[in-house]
Amino acid sequence: MHDLLEVKDISKTFKAKAGDVTAVDNVNLSARKGEVTVIVGPSGSGKTTLLYLIGSLEEPDEGGIEVFGEDICLSGADLIQFRRKRVGFVFQFFNLITALTALENVTLPMDLADGSSRGQHERAVELLARMGIDGRLQKAKANKMSGGEKQRVAIARALANDPDIILADEPTGNLDTATGKVVVDILVELARRDGKCVIIVTHDESILEAADWAYHMQDGRLEGIDIKEGSSP
């Protein structure tokens, strides 16, 4: 299995009144298709920034990111296409559009990416059903749903355009333990069954159990964690 995603020597510094803050400091990372990569670390360690750099929501100051050997530090239309087709985001606060129904939230990325509406509805229904959101719940407004339901809708939305990479930022951060486990199981299944490259950043070390590869992040620096005997990141 060849590497799908390769992060090479990327750094990101933010300017602040108190002085420059290096959120990501010369990080190297590889993530493979069909595997779950988990990055743990305390709040403010730079995990989310790293995730946004991988998802092209932030631009690195240095270094590069390659997907299938292709540099994805893009701009303009290519950047938009990358966001639409190659990555799917799952956020801690779900970030669903509350005025829309579950179905509409899932249809939205397809709607933005493709002018044709053919098959969008069916795919959205199918994805939601797979996440356990059935029937009337699909037509419920996002703000009427529980946290677990919202997160499952968010995962369905992330899968809408069938991306290669799923980036999950604290996906269990707003959920109880049981619901969090369900969400993690879904993400693991996406990697195992659908062959997605799943990257989860979290401060919840229990998720490490689901990881194929694990990293610890502290002050913008990334270090590999040896979670299975005989394997190394």
Next chain:
Amino acid sequence: MRSINRGLRSFRRHPLRNLVVVLLLFVCLTFSLSMLAVKLAADSQVEEVKQSVGNYAEIRVSSDYQMAVFEEELSQEESERAAQARTMSDEEMLEQMTRFLVPEDLADLFSQQSEIVTYDKVLETRISLDDIENTQMETMVSMRERGPQGEAPTALSSSSFTFEGNTDGSSVSDFMLGNKVLVEGSFYAYQDYLDANPVVLMEKTLAEENELEVGDTVTAKISGESGRDADVELTIVGIYESVEAEQQAEGSNTETFNPMGDTFYAPLSVVQELNSTPGYVELGSYYFDSVDSTGALQQAFDAEIADGDTYELATDYSDYEAIADPLLKVGKTSMIGLAGALGACALIILLAMAIIIGGRTRELGVLKAIGATDRQVIAQYAVEVVCICLVAIVLATGVTALISQSVGDWLLSGNQAAETTDTGEEGMVAGGPSQFMGGPMGGGSNLYKEGGRFSVASSEDQSASLDVVYQGSMLLYGILILLGISLLGMVVPLIWITRLRPARVLSME
């Protein structure tokens, strides 16, 4: 197209918020459109007024020139003047008689100006008619006008009559203004003027007293060449009645004499012959296209006709000002109101969009994070803005149609009230007071207003109300306002969206 659908859906999803914005906009837009409708109506009405009131001028001998001649004559002894008169040749006599008249060719020349729409020429004189008598003349002559022994002035004797000549009987100002009405026969025509046909219009009471009717003749005595008298037979072609006399007769004082009852109307060329002043008129009377042309006509007059200070072009703005001033003030007031209301609309839409966008920052970030382009997001918000503005303007247009007339009336009544209290001296006549002019210039009117083919509405009729009607241009202005505030409303999303970085928004809890 998909962005439009998303925008429409989004518009429907926030009914309460949109209702508040729509209501605020609706109030300001209703005010704006009402002001606009009133402004358009006022402007349109002022243009109409310009073409029908105050667009009148007369060429006549200037009052300065008349004063100068009077003073020169007064400086001479009476015996000296009498001696001069006895030794005058025919040419000198004609010159003496026409010194306060305007050469007809000058009046014709001025009519060639492109701004002139219709024109006429007028001459008035007193002529003796031996075979008829005005039995009521005595009552007309006031004590003030009588001599020391109570005798009436010779010019107002019972066999002396006013003859007024112009080129077409139907365009005599008294008939046009409705002061007099033809009750029998017909008017003399322009051809009668060209052919110098000896025909006249006679007053009804005078005709009845002298047992005359249409087709009969009266004999005028005129001074022929070399001082010999000659008789001219004048055929009565029409008999008129004075409306004023009728109204007076209805009152208690039945003895009141119709002051215009002794007037005969005849073709100008006939009156010129009777007055022995062929080729001269008392005034040239002109209606022109618009009050706005007054300056151009004055310039043309000064360049071609004025002959120093001998002649003057008299105009009268008083009616125009009386009618147009309140309308112009209404126009100005409504313009200020329009500007203020549009400013309020702009403020409302900017604030509303700032609040709407501010409250949906996370949504914007999510949209951009999942692959929406700036154009898609802007289009979505643009549709929302247009929908809000469209609903507001449709409602405002409907309500404006209902209330704009009342708004116009209210503004007009306010300005008319102010006008009444502010009005100082009424009217203006270029070249000085008209009391030096005899004949047609007498009476209360500044100008004779002869010869127009216009329906001369009174100021009261024209200024009574402002007719606010929905014109085609209102729709155009409505669309322009809609576009304007919509574009303005889009400025906020445009700036916000293009500057928004999704990573920042999504990091916020």
